[in-house]
Amino acid sequence: MIQLPYPPSINRMYRTWRGRMLLSKEGREYYAFAVPIAATQFNGEPYKREVYVIIHMHLPDNRRRDTDNILKCTFDTLKRARIIEDDHWIWHHEVIKYKPDGNPRLMIEIRDDERTEDGRLVDGGYQV
Numbered sequence: 614m615i616q617l618p619y620p621p622s623i624n625r626m627y628r629t630w631r632g633r634m635l636l637s638k639e640g641r642e643y644y645a646f647a648v649p650i651a652a653t654q655f656n657g658e659p660y661k662r663e664v665y666v667i668i669h670m671h672l673p674d675n676r677r678r679d680t681d682n683i684l685k686c687t688f689d690t691l692k693r694a695r696i697i698e699d700d701h702w703i704w705h706h707e708v709i710k711y712k713p714d715g716n717p718r719l720m721i722e723i724r725d726d727e728r729t730e731d732g733r734l735v736d737g738g739y740q741v
Contacts, residue, residue, distance in 0.1 A: 615654045615696065617647050619673050619717035620686040643686070644693060651694035659698040665724040666691075666706040673717030680708035687719060696723070 620626070626640035636644075668687060672678060688700040697703065 615651055615691075615721040615723070617651055617687065617690060617719040617721065618643075619671070619719060620647070620683050620690075623682050623685055626686055640686075644690065647690050648693045651690055651696060655694065655696045659695045660702055660723065661698045662702060662725065663704040664697065664702055666703050667722040667724070668706065668708045669711060669720035669722075670708055671711045671716060671718045671720070672713050674713055678710075680710060683708070683719065687721065691721070691723075 621639050621643055626637060626643070627634050628637045629635070666688075668680075668683070670678075670680060670683060684706070688697070688703060691697045692700055
C-alpha cells in the first residue's frame with residue numbers, strides 16, 4: 614500500500630491564465646512533495662497493464678468533500694512517481710472515505726486487473 618499526503622482540492626491544483634489551464638503554485642508544490650514520497654514506497658517496474666486502484670481517503674476535517682475531487686491529482690502522482698506508466702491503465706477505481714483521525718492521508722492499493730472470459734472485472738473473488 615502506498616501512503617500519500619492528502620492533496621489540495623482539484624480547484625486549487627489548477628489555474629486559468631490567458632484561457633489556458635495551468636498547474637498552480639500549490640499544485641507544483643504538492644507534486645514536488647508527494648511524488649518522491651510515493652516513489653520511495655514502490656520498487657519495481659511501472660504498471661503497464663490494466664489495474665484496479667482502491668483509494669482510502671482519510672479526511673483532514675469534517676467539511677463535505679467529493680471523492681472525485683482527489684482522483685486526477687492522485688493518478689497523476691502515481692504516474693509522475695513511475696508507479697503506473699500512464700493513468701489510462703487504471704480500468705477501475707474505488708474511493709473509500711474515512712472520518713478525520715488527525716492524520717489526513719491517502720492510502721492507495723494497486724491490484725492487477727483480473728477479468729473473466731467475457732471481460733467482466735473480477736476482484737476479491739466476486740465479479741463487479
